[in-house]
Amino acid sequence: MSQAADRTAPVRCEISDAVAVITIDRPERRNALNLEVKQVLAELIDAAAADPAVRVIILTGSDRYFVAGTDIGEMATMTPTSHTLQATDRVFNVLRRVDKVLIAAVEGYALGGGCELALCCDLIVAGETARLGQPEIRVGIMPGAGGTQRLVRTIGKYQAMKLVLTGEAVSARDALAMGMVSEVCQDGQALARSRELASTIAAMPPLAVRAIREVMQQGQDMALDSALALERRAFQMLFDTQDQKEGMQAFLEKRAARYQGR
Incomplete structure (x- = not known):
């Protein structure tokens, strides 16, 4: 486009x-x-x-x-x-x-x-x-x-x-x-x-990109323990995405991943 x-x-x-x-x-x-x-x-x-x-x-x-x-x-x-x-x-x-x-x-x-x-x-x-x-x-x-x-x-x-x-x-x-x-x-x-x-x-998985930005922006003004907890929750939530499954499967199959933002 x-x-x-x-x-x-x-x-x-x-x-x-x-x-x-x-x-x-x-x-x-x-x-x-x-x-x-x-x-x-x-x-x-x-x-x-x-x-x-x-x-x-x-x-x-x-x-x-x-x-x-x-x-x-x-x-x-x-x-x-x-x-x-x-x-x-x-x-x-x-x-x-x-x-x-x-x-x-x-x-x-x-x-x-x-x-x-x-x-x-x-x-x-x-x-x-x-x-x-x-x-x-x-x-x-x-x-x-x-x-x-x-x-x-x-x-x-x-x-x-x-x-x-x-x-x-x-x-x-x-x-x-x-x-x-x-x-x-x-x-x-x-x-x-x-x-x-x-x-x-x-070309990166959109949901992971968004999660990284949010955690880094919000976490910089938090106490470290709170920021680490925020990071961990976001990390775990990404395991419920299709992009996580696609990314890891593509890695194991030695091919390029096709991310959909889902």
Whole structure:
């Protein structure tokens, strides 16, 4: 299955072989997130998440950039009330509810809201010269879409404090060493590598993929004993699936498994 995209839209989606690639395309502003982009992005993510043909969603940006941040020109005159009325955090709430694997393919800059967008994903693949960071403090504010909370859970208090309090961006290699990204590749290859990972994951048993995501996401905020119990229950439940029987039988018969998500 392949789905064409509207090349004039600020965000576009293409679906092929169980993978949806959602591209932010606002190159004149280095793909900065304005209200229109965030609205369309939320709608496309919602649609891809609801599509039974889609197993993995890739977020990326056009023209050698991921997202350089949130559009300061639009945000400068906003009030607390306008943030609420215009639901400026909607796309991040949508991402939090997605039950499919999310991959960020990062080239160039992933700063501010762009970094928070990447941090919503399960995997981050970054080009060699990509830079990631939360520079909000340099314009008088702070991260407001998960930057402080996801960073501290991802890289720990001391590294997270340094990034958020100084506003400094880090290189892809430093981000990899900090545990902030999954993999670094050659510039220009982040999307291609993300597609490879997406294809591998899309071929895995869907129920096991979903169980792994749920256990890891929920368990990270639990006491270890509770998280281990959650893991064990999910592990045992998978033995009631057709995919478990197919996977193990295929292994014993030395053939490729045919997973159905049942």
